Amino acid sequence: MTARPGHQARRGTDGGTPTRSVPPPVRAVISFETFYERELRSVIGLAYALSGSRVLAEDLAQDAFVAAHKNWDKISRYDKPEAWVRRVVANMSVSAFRRKVREARAIARFGRPEPLIDRLPAEADHFWRQVRGLPKRQAQAVALHYLEDRSVADIAAILECSESTVRVHLHKGRKRLAERMDVEDDA
């Protein structure tokens, strides 16, 4: 039997609990700059989708990476340091009050009217606005699922919850999105 093509990308994201003692794989601890350059754009994209602000997205991503850098000795040894930085950004992005405060700070800090991120087309902007209208956890799960094509196991690791919880968030989030956008979702 051959695995489905789509599985290849997800292979290695075991979410199960191994009961056999297997030595951990050798894994290189990457440098912060490598991590930063590799993840920056994706993290900014996540922040942009969840916050709706281009200025704020840069600010949030930068703060998350600054925090990661300060604790890089520890975070670099995590199995998924990228999950850590995404959790920070996802949590900061969806807080409405803190979002506005941070946006004001970001604008003052950058002091320039035009962010470095391109503006979204109207249709895409409308979609992410609907996502942001979802409950916090649903919005995070949906954004990670669609934006980064993350598996349930990955999303669970990022949001620090069980896979079944992620499934419920995704199910309810997608259902609500379909209703709001008046489109079908039979999956």
Added chain:
Amino acid sequence: MTMLDERARSAAEAVHQSVADYRPATAMPVLVRRHTIWQGMQWATAGIGAVVLIALIALVTAPTDGDVADTTVPQVTTTVTTVTPTTIVEEQGPSRDPVPTTAPQVAPPPAAEAPTTTTVAADLEAPLLQIISPAPDSHFTTSLVTFAGRTEPGATVIASGRFPVTVAADGTWSIDLVIFSGKNGASFAATDAAGNTSTASVAVWLDVEEPKDGGKEEPPPPPEFTFSASATYGSCELDPPYDVYYGTAKPGTTVAVSSPYGSGSAVADAEGNWEAQVFFPSAPYNETFLVTITEHTGAKKKFEFVSLVGG
């Protein structure tokens, strides 16, 4: 793919494109922006300093009888309507410079006849801005570099056009920046209270060791048929609900999937891949249960599943 999925993929692609050309600043401040309280303390310190400075200048420039007008640096003369404490020297006020002993003593005119004019020394001079360290074209092997320098006390300094730099009361400043491999240009701009600006920049290098073997990657290790298992998403709300499990195992061996509400099995192919679709027709709504995957050696992996059918 549903219509919602299509819209979502399109929206996701739009986000990817919006950040595709995003180029981070040459250098990224790392440690300068510490806690918000710390920033608040900076502002508070600056505010207190400004108040003390204004009070001192007001004290020094207060008019007293018998003083001689300071006419040594008149540049702009105007009637006082607003006061800029740091640049005003009143004609009838004391001079901060010692009065020459040869200068004639001028009797102060009667107060009623005294013109209310002042001499304002406009600050048109750009502030000092020096980069003390690192030296130009310095080479580093770590990405975190501290840039330090000196500017006019009270001036603000911005790094790379966007990152505020901490300036001490004596005008010294420093900021930690992350540099990237190769040549980096760090630019700084200082602005004084009058709005005059100075700029300075320095080039530094981050030296990164070339990978061994001329950059050739090591050949991938031979495939190992390590047992692994993963689950997919997208089927918990279909009736009957199901999940697809997949992974790797020793070729030709059987992998069993079992749970209280459904079971299945698969045989690993010649490449060691296996896949099993398992239905859970009697699974209760929204109750998580475990699905156990067992390989031929007895090794197990467990996954949670929840049915969302019938809710």
